[in-house]
Amino acid sequence: MTALFTAQFPGRDAREIMPGAVHVPDWLTLRQQRWITGQFHTWAQGPVPLRAAMVRGHRMSVRTVCLGWHWQPYRYTRAATDVNGARVLPFPDWMIRLGRDALQATGHAPDVVRAYDPDTALVNFYDTDARLGMHQDKDENSRAPVVSLSIGDTCTFRFGNTESRGRPYTDLMLASGDLFVFGGPARLAYHGVTKVHPDTAPAGCGISNGRINITMRMTGLDG
Numbered sequence: 327m328t329a330l331f332t333a334q335f336p337g338r339d340a341r342e343i344m345p346g347a348v349h350v351p352d353w354l355t356l357r358q359q360r361w362i363t364g365q366f367h368t369w370a371q372g373p374v375p376l377r378a379a380m381v382r383g384h385r386m387s388v389r390t391v392c393l394g395w396h397w398q399p400y401r402y403t404r405a406a407t408d409v410n411g412a413r414v415l416p417f418p419d420w421m422i423r424l425g426r427d428a429l430q431a432t433g434h435a436p437d438v439v440r441a442y443d444p445d446t447a448l449v450n451f452y453d454t455d456a457r458l459g460m461h462q463d464k465d466e467n468s469r470a471p472v473v474s475l476s477i478g479d480t481c482t483f484r485f486g487n488t489e490s491r492g493r494p495y496t497d498l499m500l501a502s503g504d505l506f507v508f509g510g511p512a513r514l515a516y517h518g519v520t521k522v523h524p525d526t527a528p529a530g531c532g533i534s535n536g537r538i539n540i541t542m543r544m545t546g547l548d549g
């Protein structure tokens with residue numbers, strides 16, 4: 327356990343995957359999952375619609391809508407200049423509070439929790455065939471932790487190392503309601519989604535097919 331993680335994890339089966347990376351199963355209640363799914367449907371209507379970004383000439387299988395700042399390969403802008411030029415929706419206050427709760431739930435020190443001020447979220451939608459290749463989240467100027475929330479179908483999430491896309495890595499299941507936080511020495515670890523498992527979304531989570539993942543981040547950008 328590193329100094330970053332000072333408190334006991336309250337979650338039943340919370341697990342530190344590597345120093346700085348913690349998985350807390352069943353963190354969101356079904357009611358919270360349903361409510362967030364409802365928000366997702368609103369966000370997906372625009373002003374910037376859900377879209378699959380083009381990366382090095384290939385269209386991603388994951389579709390994304392952003393809050394606060396718009397991510398496009400490989401930078402953040404306020405306007406979605408690669409989609410329709412519209413300004414993205416603001417980052418909601420409730421999500422800032424949820425982000426701080428997530429850091430608290432993963433044992434971060436109170437000063438780290440208080441200083442956490444996420445200003446962008448990438449909200450991904452995966453259908454059954456979608457995958458996400460191994461990558462680092464490194465377009466942010468800030469190295470504050472990334473907070474990830476999953477709703478809907480379970481996926482196999484691969485969390486690796488900071489040196490390469492290859493081994494060593496850990497494959498874990500991210501199910502509906504799960505929290506995953508990576509910061510500190512794990513902040514720049516390569517990670518990806520290798521499989522979405524159909525028909526695994528629990529009844530009442532708000533979505534019956536596919537997977538929603540929200541990653542909130544601090545960009546460290548002004549303007």
Ligand SMILES: O=C(O)CCC(=O)C(=O)O
Binds near residue numbers: 448458518539541
């Ligand atoms: O879907 C996930 O669990 C991970 C998403 C991710 O890594 C990203 O959006 O950068």
Ligand SMILES: [Fe+2]
Binds near residue numbers: 461462463517
């Ligand atoms: Fe990522």
